[in-house]
Structures are given as C-alpha cells and as structure tokens.
Amino acid sequence: MSLSTSRRYKLLRQIEPYLFLAPAxxxxxxxFAFPVVRLVMLSFQRPFQGEMMxxxxxxxxxxxxxxxxxxxxxxxxxxxxxxxxxxxxxLILAIFLFDRIRGWQFYRTTLFLPYLLPITVVGLIFSYxxxxxxxxxxxxxxVGLERFILDWLGSTKLALPTLMFVIVWKEVGFGIVLFxxxxxxxxxxxxxxxxxxxxxxxxxxxxxxxxxxxxxxEFFTVVSIITILSWVFGYVYVxxxxxxxxxxxxxxxxxxxxxxxxxxxxxxxxVSVILLLVTxxxxxxxxxxxxxxxxxxxxx
Amino acid sequence: xxxxRLILVLLTLVSLLVACAQPSTSVPEQPQQAAQTEAxxxxxxxxxxxxxxxxxxxxxxPGAQQWLxxxxxxxxxxxxxxxxxxxxxxxxxxxxAFQSAAAAQQGPDxxxxxxxxxxxxxxWGGALVPLDDLIPAEERAHYINNFERTYDGKLWGMGWxxxxxxxxxxxxxxxxxxxxxxxxxxxxxxxxxxxxxLNAIGVTPxxxxxxxxxxxxxxxxxxxxxxxxxxxxFMKASIxxxxxxxxxxxxxxxxxxxxxxxKCWNADINxxxxxxxxxxxxxxxxxxxxxNDTFLKGWAEIIGWDNMGVMRVPKYxxxxxxxxxxVTAQGLGITSWSKxxxxxxxxxxxxxxxxxxxxxxxxxxVLPADDRFDTAQIDQPILKQIFDWVVQSAGPNLENFIPxxxxxxxxxxxxxxxxxxxxxxxxxxxxxxxxxxxxxxxNPDQLxxxxxxxxx
Numbered sequence: 001m002s003l004s005t006s007r008r009y010k011l012l013r014q015i016e017p018y019l020f021l022a023p024a025x026x027x028x029x030x031x032f033a034f035p036v037v038r039l040v041m042l043s044f045q046r047p048f049q050g051e052m053m054x055x056x057x058x059x060x061x062x063x064x065x066x067x068x069x070x071x072x073x074x075x076x077x078x079x080x081x082x083x084x085x086x087x088x089x090x091l092i093l094a095i096f097l098f099d100r101i102r103g104w105q106f107y108r109t110t111l112f113l114p115y116l117l118p119i120t121v122v123g124l125i126f127s128y129x130x131x132x133x134x135x136x137x138x139x140x141x142x143v144g145l146e147r148f149i150l151d152w153l154g155s156t157k158l159a160l161p162t163l164m165f166v167i168v169w170k171e172v173g174f175g176i177v178l179f180x181x182x183x184x185x186x187x188x189x190x191x192x193x194x195x196x197x198x199x200x201x202x203x204x205x206x207x208x209x210x211x212x213x214x215x216x217x218e219f220f221t222v223v224s225i226i227t228i229l230s231w232v233f234g235y236v237y238v239x240x241x242x243x244x245x246x247x248x249x250x251x252x253x254x255x256x257x258x259x260x261x262x263x264x265x266x267x268x269x270x271v272s273v274i275l276l277l278v279t280x281x282x283x284x285x286x287x288x289x290x291x292x293x294x295x296x297x298x299x300x
Numbered sequence: 301x302x303x304x305r306l307i308l309v310l311l312t313l314v315s316l317l318v319a320c321a322q323p324s325t326s327v328p329e330q331p332q333q334a335a336q337t338e339a340x341x342x343x344x345x346x347x348x349x350x351x352x353x354x355x356x357x358x359x360x361x362p363g364a365q366q367w368l369x370x371x372x373x374x375x376x377x378x379x380x381x382x383x384x385x386x387x388x389x390x391x392x393x394x395x396x397a398f399q400s401a402a403a404a405q406q407g408p409d410x411x412x413x414x415x416x417x418x419x420x421x422x423x424w425g426g427a428l429v430p431l432d433d434l435i436p437a438e439e440r441a442h443y444i445n446n447f448e449r450t451y452d453g454k455l456w457g458m459g460w461x462x463x464x465x466x467x468x469x470x471x472x473x474x475x476x477x478x479x480x481x482x483x484x485x486x487x488x489x490x491x492x493x494x495x496x497x498l499n500a501i502g503v504t505p506x507x508x509x510x511x512x513x514x515x516x517x518x519x520x521x522x523x524x525x526x527x528x529x530x531x532x533x534f535m536k537a538s539i540x541x542x543x544x545x546x547x548x549x550x551x552x553x554x555x556x557x558x559x560x561x562x563k564c565w566n567a568d569i570n571x572x573x574x575x576x577x578x579x580x581x582x583x584x585x586x587x588x589x590x591x592n593d594t595f596l597k598g599w600a601e602i603i604g605w606d607n608m609g610v611m612r613v614p615k616y617x618x619x620x621x622x623x624x625x626x627v628t629a630q631g632l633g634i635t636s637w638s639k640x641x642x643x644x645x646x647x648x649x650x651x652x653x654x655x656x657x658x659x660x661x662x663x664x665x666v667l668p669a670d671d672r673f674d675t676a677q678i679d680q681p682i683l684k685q686i687f688d689w690v691v692q693s694a695g696p697n698l699e700n701f702i703p704x705x706x707x708x709x710x711x712x713x714x715x716x717x718x719x720x721x722x723x724x725x726x727x728x729x730x731x732x733x734x735x736x737x738x739x740x741x742x743n744p745d746q747l748x749x750x751x752x753x754x755x756x
Contacts, residue, residue, distance in 0.1 A: 047745050050426065062742050067734075068709060132568035153511065154570030156720050241512050244570045244716035245723070246709075260396035262705040263421055265403075267742060 036276070042269035059270035069271065071246045072254040075160060076229055079250070082164045083224045087217060089168065090175025095209060097176070098183045108180065115173035123238030126166045127153065130239075156247040159240050163248050167235055171227060175220045182216040183209065215293040222286040230279045251275050346381050349643050353386045354401075355412040356394045357630060361461060361594045363663035370659065375650050382643060401635075402427035409638035410648065413457050415448035415628040416531075416700025423456040424749045428633045430454035434645035442652065444669040444690075445629035448700055451753055458648050459629030459669030461594070461660065462690060465522050465697075466610040466625070468581065468591035468599075474609075477501050477587070481609070488555060488616035495564035498587050506559070507566040507586035509577025510719060513712030515590075520711040521626055521698040522590050524552040526617025531696040533619075535754040538702050539747060540740060543733055544710075548619070550729035555616050557718060557725045570719050593686045597665025600680075610682050612689070624695020629669035703739050703746065710735045 043059055045052040063069045093111060097104045114122065129135045130152035137149045152162045190208050199207065210217075233252035236242055242249040242257070251271060259268030357364040365388065372384045387408070389397055394412065401407025402425060411428075413419040422428050431440065432454050440446065440455055449457040471481055477497040485491045495505040508515050527548035528534070536542045537549055544550065559565060566572075566580060581589040582599055590613070599608060615622050632651075634644045650656065657673045660666070665680075667673065667687060678684050699707055710732040717723040723731065740747050 049745065049748075066738065131571040134571070151568070151571055151720075154568065154720065156717070156722050243511065243513065243713065244720050245713050256396075257708060260399055261708055262703070262739075263399070263425075263746070264705075264742060265399075 039269050039272055039276070042266050043273045046266050059267050060274075062267060063270055063274075068246055068249060069251070069254055072249040072251045075248060076232075076250050078160060079164055079167070079228045079232065080225065082168050083221060083228060085164075086168050086172050086175055086224050087221055090172050090179055090220065091210075091213070091217065093172075094176050094179035094183060094213075095205060097180055098209075108176070111176050112173040114170045115177075117170065119170070119234035120238050122166065122170050123235055126162075127239050130162050153240055154244055156245050159244060159247045163232075163235055163239060166239065167228070167232060171224065175224070178216055178220055179213055182213055186212045215289060218289050219286065219293065222282055222289060226279055226282045226286070229282070230275055349379075349382045349640050351382065351384045351410060351638075351640060351644055351647060352408040353384065353410040353412075353632075354389050354394075354398065354408040355386060355410075355632070356389050356391065357412065357461070358388055359391055360463060360592060360630075361664040361666045362598045363665070364461075367656075367660050367663040371651055371656055374656075375647055378650075379646075382647070384647065398422070398427070405637045407635065407637070409635055409640055409644045410632050411635055412460075413449075413631050413633050414700065415445065415459075415631065415697065417702070417704065418700060419449050419457045419631065419633060420451050420749070420753065421704075421746075422633070423451060424746070427636055428456050429636050429638075429641060430456055431458060431634065431645065431648075434634065434641055435649060439649055439652070442670050442672050443629070444671060445627070445694070448629060448696070449631060449633075452756060457631040457633035458652075459631045460651070461630055461664070462627055462667045462669050463630055463697075464593040464625055464627035464686060464690060464694075465518065465613075466591055466593055466686060466689070467588060467613050468596070469588045469609050469611060470581065470584065470586075470607055471609045472607060473498065473501075473503050473584070473587040477503065484609075484611045485614050486612065487614055488558070491614040492558065492562045492564065494588075495559070495562045499563055504566045504580065504586040505564045506588045506590070507577050507580035508569050508590065509572035509574045510570050510712075510716050511576075512573040513708065513716075515574045515577060516712040516715035517699045517707045518590060519556060519715055520552070520707070522613055523556060524549065525619065525621035525624070525626075525695065525698055526555075526615060527551055527619045527622070528617075529620040531698060531701040532754060534698050534701050535750060538706065538736055538739075539751050539754055540736075544736060545729045545733045548617075549732075550725065551617065553714070553718065553725035553728045556715070560719060565719070570716055593683075594664070594666045596682060596686070600665075600682075605680060605682060608682060610685055621695050623693055625689035625693050626697050627690055627694045628697035628700055631669070703736070703743070703750070705739045705743075706732070706736050 042052075044054055044056060046055045046058065047053075093107075097108050097111075101107075127134075131137075132149075132151045132154055134152075136152065140146065140148050150158055152158050186208075190212075191204060194204055194208055230252060232250055233256065236248050236250050236253050237256075240248040242253045252275070255268045255271050255275070258264045258271065353368075355368065368386055372386060376382055376384060389412070395418075398407065398411055401411075402422060411422075413422070419428070423430075435458070440458075443455075443459045444462065445459050446455055449455055449459070469484070474481060474484075474494075477494070477500065479485070479494050479497055485494045498505040508519075510516055524534075533542070533548075537544050537546075542549070566577065566586060569577065572580075578589055578591065578595070580586045581591070582602055584603070584607075591610075593610075596608070596610075612625065632648060634641050634648070638644055651660075652668075652670050652672070654672055654674065657668045657670050658677060660668045661673065661677055665683065667683075667690060675687060678687055699711075710728075714723070714728040714731055717731075718725070718728060
C-alpha cells in the first residue's frame with residue numbers, strides 16, 4: 001500500500017510540471033498551431049458539392065500558372081530594392097546624427113516621426129500628394145517644372161517606384177533609431193584611440209562605426225525584408241489598390257482579394273502557406289542573428 | 301503532490317478546454333439542404349429575441365441610417381420582446397466580414413447583399429435560407445427585381461431599395477458649350493461631339509475615378525450591354541458557351557477607347573478613386589458622370605436640382621439591353637445559422653409596410669424595391685424621370701451576373717490599363733477571356749453553380 005502511494009506520488013511529481021504548462025501550451029496551440037494547420041489543410045483542399053475534397057497540389061499548381069500571382073511576386077521582389085536603399089539612408093543619417101550635428105536631437109525626432117504614423121494615414125496623405133492633380137504636381141507647376149509633372153500613381157511604370165518611395169520614407173526612421181541606439185553604446189575610447197592614431201572621418205566610419213553596427217545592420221536588413229514581403233498590404237491597399245492594372249499588386253493583397261473578393265479561400269490559403277514559408281525563413285534568420293548578437297555582446 | 305493543487309490544475313485545464321470548445325464548423329449546408337428549412341409551426345415566440353443586422357447602404361443612400369434607426373425603434377415598440385442591433389459595415393468590410401461569419405456559422409441574423417452573384421454565392425455556400433418558407437408568396441410578389449436573387453426556383457433575399465445608373469449632366473455647362481438641352485446626345489457620335497464642345501470651353505466632359513477599381517465594373521455594366529439582349533448572354537460567356545472576345549462582347553472596350561481618344565475623360569482618372577471622380581462633377585469641374593441615382597438627392601442638396609439633369613447613356617449598339625436603364629435592387633437576406641429566422645422575416649416584411657416604404661423615400665430620395673410605394677410622393681422631375689425608366693425599361697446590372705474575379709481582374713484592371721495606354725481594346729478583350737478561363741479552371745464548383753443558374 002505504502003509502495004503504491006509512493007509510486008503514485010513519484011508519477012504525479014513527474015507529470016506536475018507538464019500539467020502546469022498545459023494551459024499555456026493549449027492556448028499557444030489554439031492561437032498559433034491550429035490556424036497554421038488549418039491553413040495548410042485548406043491549401044490542399046477544394047470545395048466540391050458542399051464537401052471539402054483533398055486535391056493534392058492542385059491549388060499550388062493553379063497559383064503558379066496565375067499571371068496575377070506571378071506579377072505580385074515580381075512586385076514583391078522589385079520592392080526588395082528598397083531594402084539596401086533604406087539601410088544606406090538610415091546608416092548615413094545615423095552617422096551624421098551621431099556626430100552630434102547642430103540640432104541633432106530635433107532631427108532624430110523628426111526622422112523617427114514617420115515611423116510612428118499609421119500606415120493608412122501615410123498612405124492617404126501621399127495619395128493626395130501624388131495624384132495627377134495632387135500637391136506635388138501643383139508645386140512643380142508653380143515653380144515652372146511642368147515637364148516633371150507625371151501621373152505618379154496612375155501610370156503602370158511609376159506607381160511601384162512611387163510606392164517604394166513612400167515605404168522608404170516611413171520605414172527608414174526605425175533604422176536610424178536602431179543604428180543610433182547601437183552607436184550610443186559603443187565605447188568612446190574606440191573613436192578617441194583611432195583619432196589619436198590619425199584616422200580621418202572616413203576611416204573612423206569604415207573601421208569602427210560600420211563594424212560596430214554590423215549585427216544591427218544585419219538585423220535591420222532582415223526585418224526590412226520581412227516587412228517588404230509581408231507587411232506592405234496597408235500601403236498598397238490605401239494608395240493604389242494594387243493598380244493600375246496590377247502594377248502594384250503584392251502577394252498579401254492577392255491573398256486578400258482571392259480569399260475575400262473571389263471567394264477562393266483554398267487558393268488564398270496556398271499562397272498564404274508559400275508566403276508563410278518564405279517569411280519563416282527570414283524570421284528564423286533574424287532569430288539566429290539576434291542569438292549571435294547576444295553571444296557577441298556577452299563575449300565582448 | 302498536493303491534492304488540492306492537482307485538482308486546481310485539472311479544473312483549470314477542463315475549464316480552458318470547455319471555454320475554447322467551438323460549435324462544429326463543418327462544411328456549410330448546400331442550398332438544397334438549406335431550402336428544407338421549414339417555417340415554425342407556431343407564430344413568433346414572445347420570449348426575448350435579439351436580431352443582429354449587418355448592413356451597408358448609408359454610403360450610397362444617405363439617410364438610410366436615420367430610416368433604419370426609426371424603423372427598428374418602431375418595430376421594437378410593436379414587439380417589446382424583440383431587440384434589434386444594426387451594425388453598419390464599410391464598403392470594404394461588407395463581404396469579408398460576412399465570409400468570416402459564414403465560415404464560423406456565427407454572425408448576423410440579417411445580412412445586406414448586393415444583387416445577383418453577390419447574394420447567390422452565399423446561398424450556394426449554405427449561408428442563406430430561402431425566403432419562400434418564411435414570407436408569403438403574395439408579399440414576395442411585391443418586391444422588385446426578385447429575378448436577381450432567384451435560384452433553383454427559390455428567393456434568397458429581399459430587395460430593399462433600387463440603385464440605378466443614369467448619365468447625369470450639368471445643364472449650365474451644356475448650355476455654355478452650346479449643347480442643346482432639348483436634343484441631348486443619344487448616339488456615340490453625338491456623345492463624342494459633345495465632348496469636343498465641352499473641351500473647347502475648357503471643361504472636362506466626363507469624370508470618373510478608377511484607382512479603387514469599382515468604377516471599372518460600372519463601366520462594364522453600363523457600356524458592355526449594348527450589343528446583347530439579356531444578362532443570360534454574359535452568364536453564357538462566363539460558363540464558356542460564348543467568348544468575351546466575340547465582337548458583341550468586346551466592342552465596349554473599343555467604344556471606351558474612343559471616348560478616351562476624344563479626351564472625354566478627366567486626365568487623372570487612374571489616380572483618383574470612384575468618389576473623387578464623382579465629386580469632380582459636384583464641384584462643377586466636369587459636365588457629365590456615369591452616376592448613381594441613389595446619390596441624386598445628396599448632390600441636389602449641394603448644387604441644387606436645377607444644376608443637374610439625367611439622360612440615358614448614348615447608344616452604340618442595337619441589343620435589347622442597349623435600351624434598358626441599369627438598375628439593381630440592393631437587398632437583405634436571412635442567415636442559415638440564425639436562431640430567429642421567422643422573426644427576422646417578420647422584421648423584413650415590416651420594412652416593406654407602406655409607412656416604412658414612404659419614410660424610406662422621404663429620408664433618402666431613393667426608390668424602395670417594392671411596387672406598393674406611393675409614387676405620388678415623387679415630386680422632383682428628375683426623380684420622376686428615374687422612376688419612369690425603372691418602370692418602363694429596367695435592365696440588369698451586369699456586374700451581378702458575372703464572377704467577381706472577372707469583374708476585378710478584367711473590368712477593374714482592364715479599364716485602368718486602357719486609360720494608362722498599356723493595352724489595346726483587342727488585348728483587353730483577350731485578357732477578359734483569359735481571366736474567365738482561369739476562373740473556370742480554378743472554380744469547378746462555382747462553375748457548376750453558374751451553369752445551373754444559367755440553365756434554370
């Protein structure tokens with residue numbers, strides 16, 4: 001009897017931590033795992049006479065034949081051009097601000113401000129600015145630069161670059177603050193020593209600032225790639241709606257339209273799975289970078 | 301391990317699982333199954349009933365909110381056990397929100413729908429019940445445009461109000477340009493001649509906005525009809541028994557291109573949205589719009605009835621639809637998961653009582669979708685004209701009879717590409733055909749529904 005009680009006690013001791021963990025695991029499972037599993041299942045199914053039928057890779061084959069989806073992927077890839085632009089601009093501005101130019105605190109706040117604005121607000125404002133009869137073209141007319149008046153959002157050739165400009169304008173502030181925060185934590189002695197050794201401004205940046213910022217640059221680059229791949233819906237939806245003529249269609253908008261406008265939830269699920277996988281790779285990369293960054297900090 | 305702790309943990313787990321348990325989300329019922337819904341044997345219960353309505357309409361019929369609030373208040377006064385909650389949806393959330401509700405089989409008891417395919421897609425998906433068992437036949441017979449919501453011999457929604465597409469013009473600008481108000485343009489050549497005259501005085505002839513796409517669908521519905529005889533012709537092309545590249549279907553692209561070449565349209569049509577395009581007319585910047593008659597009262601409050609006139613869309617084709625006035629009934633349906641279907645139907649019938657029909661017109665200036673409406677109330681000549689067109693020559697809104705993918709990827713996108721100069725009319729007809737072929741490949745189930753709809 002006492003042996004049995006002891007065994008039971010031991011068993012309970014063993015499972016107790018799992019019981020305490022269970023509520024959290026169930027919640028996480030319901031919030032994260034279940035939707036993902038459901039999404040993957042839907043991507044292999046299609047409705048037929050009121051039943052969901054397993055159709056294998058049919059939905060995936062369909063999307064890779066879909067010209068609009070391929071256009072969306074091309075546009076996402078084109079938008080990736082904005083990543084090096086964002087990184088470069090953020091880096092240059094952060095270095096200038098770190099040099100404590102006159103009014104640097106004001107500039108820092110001003111440059112970060114766009115990042116704090118809601119995307120819908122930014123999209124609406126820039127829609128009015130870039131319309132053919134918008135503020136920018138009115139300004140160009142007033143200053144006598146009529147030949148530069150263009151249909152920034154209404155032309156299939158200009159709409160995507162215009163969108164890219166707005167994304168860079170809004171997102172670059174995050175990079176500046178990130179770089180600046182890292183630079184603030186670099187020990188002053190490093191710069192002082194280099195100056196004593198006769199390093200000029202360029203050499204200081206090349207040999208100290210950029211190496212010190214390396215992990216932060218990597219981090220910002222990966223975050224920006226994720227943003228471009230899966231967080232530009234708001235800009236596109238508000239500013240162009242994916243047009244003109246799919247010129248600014250992106251995968252997120254394609255998913256939304258396919259699922260909610262055309263009632264093709266299964267095809268939308270297949271695209272979502274692909275987007276999730278691609279984004280997942282970059283999220284994994286970001287986690288690895290963060291891990292490496294922490295290790296480096298601990299070592300130094 | 302402390303027994304109390306163990307019991308507490310287990311209790312937490314159990315309650316968590318119970319809280320998270322959801323009703324079965326099996327595949328929604330098919331219309332055939334939903335059609336078996338029987339009317340309750342007894343009259344509506346006096347027990348507390350809560351009805352939820354998700355609606356849209358204030359956006360195109362200003363005053364609808366006021367009317368609905370008043371209607372609900374009156375109904376609740378007559379039925380103290382009934383509480384009605386009305387949730388106004390935005391244009392963009394109307395369909396997605398209901399799709400989510402349909403997937404979860406939870407949501408409103410009464411849902412707003414545009415006509416045709418916008419209603420029937422949900423009927424096919426099992427989210428709606430037919431009204432035949434809930435509303436008596438003699439009552440249903442009064443509703444206008446029931447054909448838009450009829451499938452398999454059953455009525456899947458109730459028309460609420462009518463929304464038509466006249467061509468609206470500014471008589472002052474017409475006179476200034478030398479266009480005879482007693483001889484308005486009624487052929488394509490005359491329309492282009494009018495554009496020339498208006499351009500000569502520096503006025504944009506017609507304004508529109510394509511950025512958000514919707515106006516492209518309107519242009520399709522208003523212009524593509526002219527060589528064809530019925531909405532069935534467009535369903536026929538959708539199911540593959542005709543081609544959108546056939547001259548009768550494709551000519552509208554050429555005609556729209558002619559208007560573009562004749563500088564009939566605002567130059568910024570691709571960079572402004574639908575509303576901004578319409579606003580240019582109200583602001584006096586353009587002389588004409590392909591308008592919506594639900595907005596007439598609102599525009600008149602800004603610019604006055606004297607500064608507006610309505611005319612039929614000039615003709616280029618000779619199909620029966622060329623002589624029709626585009627009109628659709630925006631409507632309401634009862635959801636398959638509603639626990640109070642009969643009560644919901646009773647409320648819908650209440651909205652069609654003479655007092656409510658007349659109040660609707662008073663608040664909105666929009667015609668209700670019911671032939672019991674007292675037409676003596678229409679004292680505005682422009683609205684009388686609209687009413688005459690509705691009575692004498694109503695024709696379908698074609699967007700309601702094609703798959704939404706075709707509308708979006710061919711009409712929305714195609715009109716943008718035409719105005720940006722990236723595609724020719726022939727290429728756009730080809731694009732339309734490619735999109736419909738893709739839709740047929742990707743949606744065998746929907747295709748079968750369309751085939752049934754077309755053949756029955």
